[in-house]
Amino acid sequence: MPVYQLNNEIVFPPPHLAEEEGLLAVGGDLSIDRLLLAYSMGIFPWYDEGDPILWWSPAPRMIIRPEEFAPSKSLQRSLKKGLFHFSMDTAFEEVIHRCAKIPRTGQENTWITTDMIDAYIALHHAGYAHSVETWVGDKLVGGLYGLSLGSCFFGESMFSLQTDASKAAFSILARTLASWDFTLIDCQLHNPHLESLGAYTVPREVFTAQLNAGLHATTRMGPWTAMFQHTVAE
Template identity: 45%
Template sequence: MVKLDPKEITFPDPEFYDGHEGIIAYGGDLSADRVWFAYQNGIFPWFNPDEEILWWCPDPRFVLFPEEVKISKSMKKILDRNIFTFTENQCFEEVIRNCQQTARKDQDGTWLSEELIQVFLQFHRYGLAKSIEVWQNDELVGGFYGLKIGNVFCGESMFSKVSNASKAGFITFVEKNKDSLTLIDCQSHTPHLESLGARMIAKKDFLHILKDNYQI
């Protein structure tokens, strides 16, 4: 792993540097400029708040191609019943804080530090980050957020307070954006997203797709 200089925004090229188990660098800082530069290059921060900042670019990469989204018969019935309604960017901070507070299986605490939350709030103000909200009876019951890098959406985290809320929101988002998004970056494997059609691809292929779909 490469140790980053807090005064210089650089990373090792993830296409040619594998690091250790997907971690390509540590240290540096969480300035908005560094975090945005990282995502442009397929790198994301993921660490416990009381530990060193870790920067990841795993190989293989867990992604979803919008045209490959899977909608089960049970989910089709739920969507047809219209028990949920969906919005975008109506309460970004509430979504990200719900993601922070949601307990995760096999995780002690959260990787979403207050410093990182403030960076994403800044991205949202700049129009770089968006949230998807899922409502039931006028109550926020699920949602997720992420960054849009050109035609690639980098999903960060999701939460659900009632069964199937986050699934319904994700499927609706993918269906709505099939023509405008080339890829959804899911970062690391989860059974939840695998059931919706996400799969592993080689890191090199992911980085090429990201580069080809990002217009500076």
């Protein structure tokens, strides 16, 4: 399959035309409109600093439905200790910068480039991108961020400075999204950490059907801070 060269027009080729490893297109920009179109089609950017923007739509796709999430016994024990407390959308910029800087096995450079950081901060200010923060006292020890459209959440990255801090953030995310009637968390690519949280892979046609169904729901715009606090209080 050819890799499509994007220009200034905000369009993408059909995702099923992606190469075997998932690469679909190159070029374009990281404007809010282009990113929203990309995610609504199951496409996301992923590239190294200094390289052209690469757009991916892998198959199979790793997902989890929020209501299916079941924390492991060890995570349940960790949560019951009451060491952590949580928030949403109170430290988005710190979370994304932490995600960019955290060392990762097998990765020399971060794919969360300067332009990506700026783009997702813009999405956050526009009400589409959100973060979950894990705190010990007043110290941010873990978290994650992603994008919300309809009843779908597209996870981007997470970080942890303390055992179980990112897993706890994911647990809070899944529990909260389930209570808000979200139907899909897109985890994008397979990795063992996400698999340990209950994520699994599905064929492209299954992912696309769930994505399209979820996009019919009204997008819950941010910030989610007060909505999360209200949900926790219920």
